[in-house]
Amino acid sequence: MAKTQIEAQPGVPQIVITREFDAPRDLLFRAFTDPELVAQWLGPRQYETIIDRYELRDGGRWRFLHRGADGAEEGFHGVFHGEPSPAGIVRTFEWEGLPGHVLMETATFEDRGGKTLLRTNSVFQSLADRDGMIESGMEHGVDDSMERLEAVVARLAAPVG
Amino acid sequence: MAKTQIEAQPGVPQIVITREFDAPRDLLFRAFTDPELVAQWLGPRQYETIIDRYELRDGGRWRFLHRGADGAEEGFHGVFHGEPSPAGIVRTFEWEGLPGHVLMETATFEDRGGKTLLRTNSVFQSLADRDGMIESGMEHGVDDSMERLEAVVARLAAPVG
Numbered sequence: 001m002a003k004t005q006i007e008a009q010p011g012v013p014q015i016v017i018t019r020e021f022d023a024p025r026d027l028l029f030r031a032f033t034d035p036e037l038v039a040q041w042l043g044p045r046q047y048e049t050i051i052d053r054y055e056l057r058d059g060g061r062w063r064f065l066h067r068g069a070d071g072a073e074e075g076f077h078g079v080f081h082g083e084p085s086p087a088g089i090v091r092t093f094e095w096e097g098l099p100g101h102v103l104m105e106t107a108t109f110e111d112r113g114g115k116t117l118l119r120t121n122s123v124f125q126s127l128a129d130r131d132g133m134i135e136s137g138m139e140h141g142v143d144d145s146m147e148r149l150e151a152v153v154a155r156l157a158a159p160v161g
Numbered sequence: 162m163a164k165t166q167i168e169a170q171p172g173v174p175q176i177v178i179t180r181e182f183d184a185p186r187d188l189l190f191r192a193f194t195d196p197e198l199v200a201q202w203l204g205p206r207q208y209e210t211i212i213d214r215y216e217l218r219d220g221g222r223w224r225f226l227h228r229g230a231d232g233a234e235e236g237f238h239g240v241f242h243g244e245p246s247p248a249g250i251v252r253t254f255e256w257e258g259l260p261g262h263v264l265m266e267t268a269t270f271e272d273r274g275g276k277t278l279l280r281t282n283s284v285f286q287s288l289a290d291r292d293g294m295i296e297s298g299m300e301h302g303v304d305d306s307m308e309r310l311e312a313v314v315a316r317l318a319a320p321v322g
């Protein structure tokens with residue numbers, strides 16, 4: 001049942017996540033670029049995701065918060081490199097709990113005849129940063145995100161009626 | 162005489178460049194952030210460097226051109242992540258000759274009692290991109306840049322009169 005692949009090679013400051021979705025590429029892109037949709041799938045289920053800023057353009061800034069049941073918040077922010085398009089979205093990413101540690105993420109959406117292969121490629125400033133991300137329990141968050149994203153695109157794909 | 166260190170480990174999509182300068186940290190930072198100064202040192206000597214845009218702020222865009230003696234131009238652009246400061250400048254970087262291939266560079270300026278250790282850490286989307294950068298003759302350009310940067314900061318540090 002592990003449809004999400006997380007690849008993290010020893011000694012390489014990079015994480016590659018892939019998953020195929022039974023939905024066309026434009027719906028995946030919409031789920032990544034409409035802030036109301038992003039808030040519905042991004043992150044572990046136990047947090048509420050609040051999109052504070054989402055300037056979808058070259059140099060645009062984005063920021064979101066994860067809010068726990070106890071009200072505690074974690075912030076994340078970065079900037080978009082280039083105009084986001086279905087061919088790819090490149091952005092920087094910094095967790096505000098560890099300022100000065102930044103990664104660059106490239107999300108691509110490959111058309112597979114009506115299905116779509118999502119690939120996110122994250123590169124880190126150091127191996128320690130990459131390993132810290134894995135040890136933070138990232139896998140759980142990624143699994144939750146991908147399952148919720150699947151539900152979002154299934155809903156977008158469903159005939160309205 | 163090889164004062165510039167270029168570190169590129171096998172199998173790791175990263176290049177780290179370090180060099181110590183006999184100048185205080187604020188002068189190095191100025192040489193990296195004043196576009197008129199940047200144009201005096203960035204790139205191989207055989208090109209004229211033209212700063213097209215240099216928006217030094219979180220989300221700001223930058224772009225420069227290298228113009229050869231024959232008039233041919235190469236463009237490079239990206240965005241700044243976070244507010245640039247002497248503690249560090251993080252930016253994305255894309256050569257317009259190979260669109261879609263982006264790296265993230267972090268420049269830091271470490272005070273060493275009046276001298277400054279410059280460190281630039283570039284992480285690439287893939288090992289192929291990293292190796293392509295090295296094969297493009299990057300080392301020659303880095304050596305030229307660092308020597309010219311040394312001349313720029315020496316001039317800034319010299320007493321006026």
